[in-house]
Structure formats: C-alpha cells, structure tokens
Amino acid sequence: MHPRRSAQEVLLCDLCETVPLQSHCELCNINLCVNCAVKHLSDSSKRHNVVPFLHRKSTPDYHICPDHAHKHCEIYCEKCDIPVCLTCVTSGKHKGHEISDVLEKLSAKTESLQKDLEELETRIYPRYEGMASDVQTEKAELERKYGKLTTDADQQGEILHREITAIVNQRKSAIAEMKTKHLDALNKNTDEITQKITELKQIMSDLKSILKSNDVSLTSTYKSRNSQFRTLPPKVRVTVPSLSPQKINKDQLNEMFGSLSPLSINTEHGDTMKSAEAVSSPPVKPLLDEPRVTATIDIGYTPYSVSCLSEDQVWTHGENETMKLLNLQSKLLTSIQTKSGNRPHDIAVTRDGDLVYTDYKDRTVNLIKNKQIQTVITLQGWRPVNVCCTAGNGLLVTMDSDDWKQSKVVRYSGSTEKQSIQFDDQGRPLYSSGGFYNYKYISENKNLDICVADNDYSAVVVVNQSGKLRFRYTGHPSNTNQSFYPRGITTDSQSHILTADSDNDRIHILDQDGQFLRYIHCDLDTPLGLCVDIRDNLFVAELFTAKVKKIQYL
Structure with missing residues (x-):
C-alpha cells in the first residue's frame, strides 16, 4: 500500500x-x-x-506517448494495434490508418480479458488440476497393480512347482515299484539255487558215506544223479531302468509360465480444448463396425446390475443380499452384505471408488466406504429404485411412491435433496407409475442430461439438467421380434446413450439427441445391467447366463 x-x-x-x-x-x-x-x-x-x-x-490510466512527452495516448490505431496520442495521428506517422477511441478499445479488450480469465478459471485450470489428480491416482494405484503382478508371478511359479513335484513323485514311485520287482526276481532265483545246493550237499555226503563203508549192497544200488545238475539253474538277468532327462527348453518353459506384456510408456499429445466460444467436446472416438467381446466374467449367479470400479474390476449383485467385486478372471475379490439383509435393488460406484446401493424394502440409499455401511438417505412415503453417481459427485435416484402410483427422479448432494423431477411442462408424469419389478435404470450424460430407461413406458426418457423434457426414445423401426422394453442404461465420453434391449438380445446406441446410431449384438443373451469404464469399455450383465461381458465398441 x-x-x-x-x-x-x-x-x-x-x-x-x-x-x-x-x-x-x-x-x-x-x-x-x-x-x-x-x-x-x-x-x-x-x-x-x-x-x-x-x-x-x-x-483509465492513459499512458504517456513515448514519442511526444506529456501527451496521453487517447486514440487507438487499429492498423498498428497500439495506443497513440493525437499528435501521432496529426503528424502523419499514422496518416490514413483506421483509428478508434481508446476507451472503446479498452472496453472490448477488457471484455476479452474477462472472457479469458473466466475460461482459465472455469475450464482450462480445472482440466489441468484434473490431469494432475489423475496422475496422482495412477501413482497411488501403482503399488497395488505391480504388487498384483508379482503375486500372479508367484502363484504361477507355485503352480509349476506343484506340477513338477507331482511328476518327480510319480517317477520316484515308479522307480520304487521297479526296484521291488527286481529284488523279488533275484530272491526267487536265489531260492532256486539254494535248493539245488542243498540237494548237492546231501548227494555228496551220501557218496562219501558209501565210499567209506565198502558196503557192496549200497554200492550196487547207487544211481548217479549228476546229469540232473549238469544243467545249471536259469540265471535271472534284470536290466536296471535308466532315466532319460530331456534337455530343458527355456523358451517352452517361458511359454508355459506365461508371458509378461512389455511396459508401454507413451506420451500422448495433449487434448486441445476448444475456446469458450466453441462447443466443448472430448476427442472423437468413432464407433467400431464390429464390436467385440474382450473378456467374459463368470459370476455364478443371475446378475441384475453391474458397476465398474476400474477397467478390470466390477461390482455385481443378484437375488440375495450379497454384492460381489470380481476381476476379469472371474476371481472374487470382495463380497459385502447389505445392512438390512434385503437384496439391493441397484448399485453404483462413486468417483471416489465407494459403492452405493439402494434398499427398496428398507427405503434407504447406502454408501459403503472401507467396507463400512453408512445410510445416507432414508425416505418417507417413497422407495428408492435405481441410482447413479453424477459428475459433481452427487446422486440421482429414481423412486416410487409407496402406493406405486407415482415415480420421480431426485438429485442429492450427500443427504440433502437438491432437485425433484416428476412432471413435464404440461403437468404430465415424465415416468411410469411404480412397482417392485418396474426398474428405472438411470445415468447422467456428459452434457448433464438425465437419462432414464423406463421399461413400463417402453421408452428412454431424457431430460436436461433443469428437468425439462428433451425427448423420448421408443425404439428403432427395425424392432420386429419383440417390443422395446429398455432395461440397463449408461453413457460414455462421447455423450452416447446405450440401453439394454433385453427381449431382443441387443444394445441400442443413441447420440445425445436421441438419434439411433446402431446396435451391439455380440451374441448377447438377455442383457440387463450396463456400465462403461473410463476407457469406454462396455460391461454387460446377462440375465440368464450368469455372465458379464466386456465389449469394445469404440
């Protein structure tokens, strides 16, 4: 100061x-x-x-003209793009140049500066902060992911060790069995020879006695048995088996162990954000002509909902009170039971990676953080149906009245109700009336539209952030097999709307304005729950196969 x-x-x-x-x-x-x-x-x-x-x-703080002392620059030369004084203009240096009042130019420049500041504060700087946060999140996940790789290597090593130990024990058992047979054969041969030796000793003793006695009778009755012993007993010859170890082929051993994909570090060109005057949109990812299944998770029960925790981990739930976290190899990582013992009606994952579930019977919405269940919303006169997490880290909940005659969407920040969406501009209900089996899956689009798959209305109902009806999608004219009863719904980085057409075993892809783009088939069998991960991979829960399929479609 x-x-x-x-x-x-x-x-x-x-x-x-x-x-x-x-x-x-x-x-x-x-x-x-x-x-x-x-x-x-x-x-x-x-x-x-x-x-x-x-x-x-x-x-305004007019600055002094650098060419004419004590003169203020009150005029703006448009051609030279600089402030000038009156003397500059009349002296001929800027003769014929278009000029304007410096205050008017200042006003326009100030407005431009204000727009630049607003764009920096509201759009550009938050993106940089978000990128920094993403890198920190990735660094935090680094130990877990590489630790898992090490654990997987140890487990594979243990499997190979067990297989080798089993082979070694099998060979040793075979060797012991051969040794026993070899010894039995030698013992049998020894017994035969010993018996012959005993007989020979007796004969030799008898002959010695006859020779000493000079007994004519014994000598005359003697019968020679030498011919019986001139042919020796058969000799048993056993060849000891040998072990013929094969040369270890390291390439085959490496192949058996399993390969480790190379570390890929790529520096991607930074996204160029459009100016504040242009419509902001993410990098374009075109739709694949042929979507493909990249992984299949066997979950062992009928899945009603699926929600992505990461690219390789998903939460699911079925008919009972247990919610399960599985990886792409169908390995169970975590299971959590609802607080009430009722089965959850729907699940969602927050931006912080916590699990949210709705308890229709208990009238509650619950948050699971570090395996601890906290009830964040308790309703009176209404029951929560489906839930999604918003870009602002809030919740959107579809709900039915207790008498099943009304339905609405309510936005929450924490436990506080912020918005209720129930009727259109003419006072007509936006959504069908309630019912325990009347699911109204919900998702917030990237343009902040609220998308509800209302199967009783046979429509996807989309309202804007303020709750004003934008459109209803009632299926594509090519629907010829069964009627359109949308179930699961999700949105991606391109503001596409994807909804599960269970009766026709396919997914509909719409643009943000409700225009049909194409189907995803991928041999789906009664698709129900949907979610999209951060890389726009689609996860589809199939009702009757007890499987969740990961599909690449962009």
Whole structure:
C-alpha cells in the first residue's frame, strides 16, 4: 500500500504531497488539493476535467506517448494495434490508418480479458488440476497393480512347482515299484539255487558215506544223479531302468509360465480444448463396425446390475443380499452384505471408488466406504429404485411412491435433496407409475442430461439438467421380434446413450439427441445391467447366463 494512502493517514495531494486532496482530474488520473487544482487547470494544452474527489469516475490510466512527452495516448490505431496520442495521428506517422477511441478499445479488450480469465478459471485450470489428480491416482494405484503382478508371478511359479513335484513323485514311485520287482526276481532265483545246493550237499555226503563203508549192497544200488545238475539253474538277468532327462527348453518353459506384456510408456499429445466460444467436446472416438467381446466374467449367479470400479474390476449383485467385486478372471475379490439383509435393488460406484446401493424394502440409499455401511438417505412415503453417481459427485435416484402410483427422479448432494423431477411442462408424469419389478435404470450424460430407461413406458426418457423434457426414445423401426422394453442404461465420453434391449438380445446406441446410431449384438443373451469404464469399455450383465461381458465398441 502507498504510504500516503494508508487508512491511518489523511489522503494528500499527488502534486504537492503536503495538503489534503479535494479534487480529481479524470484526464490525468491524479488527485489534487485546491491550490494545485487551480494551477492544473491553467494548463491549456489539455482539456482537463477536474471534479470533486468523491464524484470521480473510474478513469483509465492513459499512458504517456513515448514519442511526444506529456501527451496521453487517447486514440487507438487499429492498423498498428497500439495506443497513440493525437499528435501521432496529426503528424502523419499514422496518416490514413483506421483509428478508434481508446476507451472503446479498452472496453472490448477488457471484455476479452474477462472472457479469458473466466475460461482459465472455469475450464482450462480445472482440466489441468484434473490431469494432475489423475496422475496422482495412477501413482497411488501403482503399488497395488505391480504388487498384483508379482503375486500372479508367484502363484504361477507355485503352480509349476506343484506340477513338477507331482511328476518327480510319480517317477520316484515308479522307480520304487521297479526296484521291488527286481529284488523279488533275484530272491526267487536265489531260492532256486539254494535248493539245488542243498540237494548237492546231501548227494555228496551220501557218496562219501558209501565210499567209506565198502558196503557192496549200497554200492550196487547207487544211481548217479549228476546229469540232473549238469544243467545249471536259469540265471535271472534284470536290466536296471535308466532315466532319460530331456534337455530343458527355456523358451517352452517361458511359454508355459506365461508371458509378461512389455511396459508401454507413451506420451500422448495433449487434448486441445476448444475456446469458450466453441462447443466443448472430448476427442472423437468413432464407433467400431464390429464390436467385440474382450473378456467374459463368470459370476455364478443371475446378475441384475453391474458397476465398474476400474477397467478390470466390477461390482455385481443378484437375488440375495450379497454384492460381489470380481476381476476379469472371474476371481472374487470382495463380497459385502447389505445392512438390512434385503437384496439391493441397484448399485453404483462413486468417483471416489465407494459403492452405493439402494434398499427398496428398507427405503434407504447406502454408501459403503472401507467396507463400512453408512445410510445416507432414508425416505418417507417413497422407495428408492435405481441410482447413479453424477459428475459433481452427487446422486440421482429414481423412486416410487409407496402406493406405486407415482415415480420421480431426485438429485442429492450427500443427504440433502437438491432437485425433484416428476412432471413435464404440461403437468404430465415424465415416468411410469411404480412397482417392485418396474426398474428405472438411470445415468447422467456428459452434457448433464438425465437419462432414464423406463421399461413400463417402453421408452428412454431424457431430460436436461433443469428437468425439462428433451425427448423420448421408443425404439428403432427395425424392432420386429419383440417390443422395446429398455432395461440397463449408461453413457460414455462421447455423450452416447446405450440401453439394454433385453427381449431382443441387443444394445441400442443413441447420440445425445436421441438419434439411433446402431446396435451391439455380440451374441448377447438377455442383457440387463450396463456400465462403461473410463476407457469406454462396455460391461454387460446377462440375465440368464450368469455372465458379464466386456465389449469394445469404440
């Protein structure tokens, strides 16, 4: 702050700097005392406009002309795009150039500056902050993802170790069995030879006794048995088996273990945001001619809803009170039961990665954070049906009245109701009346439209952020098999609206204005719940196959 402008001191004249000010020259933008004001007005070279200080206007700070001392630049040369003084114009330097009043130019420039500031504050800077936040989120996920890779490698190693150990034990068992048979054969051969030796010893003893006795009778009756023993007993020859180890082929072993995809670090060109005057839109991702299934998750029960936690993890729920988090390999990661024991009517994942579920019977909407369940909304006279999370981290909830005669959409910020959407401009209901099996799946589009798949109305009902009806989509004329009863609904980065046509086993893709674009088939079987991850991969819960399919369609 200027030392002479302190609130603790009297404001002084800018010229003499000793006497309190009383006047202000709007041309020169200086404050004057009475005496200095008289002297100031005596300068006839300028058209000074001295007014009481309290009546001064907000005057632009004209800068002094660099070519003509003490002259203010009150004119703007459009050709040279600079402020100039009157002498500059009359001296010929800017002769023939288009000129304008500097105040008018200042006003236009000020408006442009204001627009630039507004765009920087509301659109550009938040995108940079968002990008920084995304990088921090990715860094926070780094340990978990690489830890999972290491765990997967350890598990694969354990599997191979178990297989090798099983093979080794099998070989050792076979070796032990062969050894036993070998020993049995040798023992049998030994017994035969031992028996012959015993007989030979007896014969030799008998012959010695006869020879000593000189008994004619024994000698005359002796019969030789040597011929029986001249042929030796058969000798058992057993060849010890050998192990013929194969040379380890490291390539095959690596292939058996499984490959690790290379680390890919690409620096993408930054998105160029359109100016504030242009319509803001994300990078265009064209629709694929042939959408394809990239993964199938076997969840083991009939799924009614699916909501993405990440590109490879989804929450689902079925007929009971349990909600399950599974990965693309169908591995159960987490399961959580509802607080009441009732089955959830619908689920959604917040921007912070927490799970939200509606309890129709209990009239509550609940938030699950760190596996702790917190009831955030409790209704009176109404029951929550379906739910989605908004770009502003709030909730949109479809609900039925207790008598099932009314339905509406309510916007919440935390536990606070912010908006209720029920009727069109003519006072007619926007949505069909309620019922326990009357699902009204809901999604907020990127343009902040609110999209509801109302199967009893056989329509997708879309209202804008203010709740004003934009359009109803009642199916494509090519619907010839069954009527159009939309179920699950979701939206993507291109503001496409995707809705599940369960009876016709396909997904309808619409643009943000309700124009039909194309179908997704992919051998779907009664698609019901839908969600899209941050990379616009579509997850589809099939009612009767107990599967969730991941589909690339952009």
